[in-house]
Amino acid sequence: MATKKIIITIDGWSSCGKSTLAKQLAEKLNYVYIDSGAMYRAITLYFLRNHVDWTDQKEVLSALTNIQLEFHYNENSAQSEMYLNGENVEYVIRDLVVAEKVSEVAAIREVRTFAVKQQQAMGKKKGIVMDGRDIGTVVFPNAELKIFMTADNAVRVERRFKELYEKNPNITLEEVKNNLEMRDYIDSHREVSPLRQATDAIVLDNSHISMEGQLKMALGWVKEKL
Ligand code: CDP
Numbered sequence: 749m750a751t752k753k754i755i756i757t758i759d760g761w762s763s764c765g766k767s768t769l770a771k772q773l774a775e776k777l778n779y780v781y782i783d784s785g786a787m788y789r790a791i792t793l794y795f796l797r798n799h800v801d802w803t804d805q806k807e808v809l810s811a812l813t814n815i816q817l818e819f820h821y822n823e824n825s826a827q828s829e830m831y832l833n834g835e836n837v838e839y840v841i842r843d844l845v846v847a848e849k850v851s852e853v854a855a856i857r858e859v860r861t862f863a864v865k866q867q868q869a870m871g872k873k874k875g876i877v878m879d880g881r882d883i884g885t886v887v888f889p890n891a892e893l894k895i896f897m898t899a900d901n902a903v904r905v906e907r908r909f910k911e912l913y914e915k916n917p918n919i920t921l922e923e924v925k926n927n928l929e930m931r932d933y934i935d936s937h938r939e940v941s942p943l944r945q946a947t948d949a950i951v952l953d954n955s956h957i958s959m960e961g962q963l964k965m966a967l968g969w970v971k972e973k974l
Pocket residue numbers: 761762763764766767784785786788789850851852854855879880881882883931932935
């Protein structure tokens with residue numbers, strides 16, 4: 749394929765397969781994949797562990813100065829994983845305990861400024877696929893290809909339940925459903941960078957599309973942009 753490298757953004761609702769598509773694309777195109785949600789999850793983990801009162805702006809700003817976020821590629825899992833102050837937190841940040849608070853933390857202006865700055869730096873050389881909520885609208889408003897993903901609620905709940913149940917068989921479908929609904933509500937109603945579809949984004953509803961099917965569609969869009 750052409751040597752020109754572009755920025756691909758994938759935004760959308762919780763658990764609609766954004767990271768799956770982003771990873772597929774990055775692998776096919778030999779691009780870097782960045783899971784921006786992992787950064788908000790890692791910050792939330794830090795706040796929870798260190799009992800940071802995130803309703804207090806001063807405490808938030810001070811805590812952020814002690815947070816170092818990095819992605820490192822893991823050969824075994826064949827993906828980049830999230831490190832918080834040198835510790836691999838890729839697994840623990842997926843926990844429902846973190847998911848229950850992450851949208852509250854991600855709504856804080858200072859937290860977003862902190863994360864967005866780092867995300868923008870990662871895209872300097874292009875050749876990147878980043879997924880999240882505000883990537884096409886705020887982080888990379890000039891991205892060449894923007895995808896907005898959605899899927900039926902029941903499909904999304906079922907997918908996330910399966911993922912979490914493998915780690916924790918005590919989890920219930922109801923808990924997962926409530927968490928997704930709560931996060932979607934907070935993410936789309938917050939004041940700073942709410943989740944919304946960029947006007948120039950292509951909508952992909954993958955409720956009834958296979959993983960191979962969605963990749964084929966997205967690669968077609970990439971081809972048009974190269
Ligand atoms: O995987 P899932 O779609 O469920 O969520 P995620 O991408 O891991 O993101 C977790 C949470 O981080 C979201 O519910 C948002 O509150 C927040 N987030 C955000 O505010 N902005 C982003 N660019 C990415 C995530």
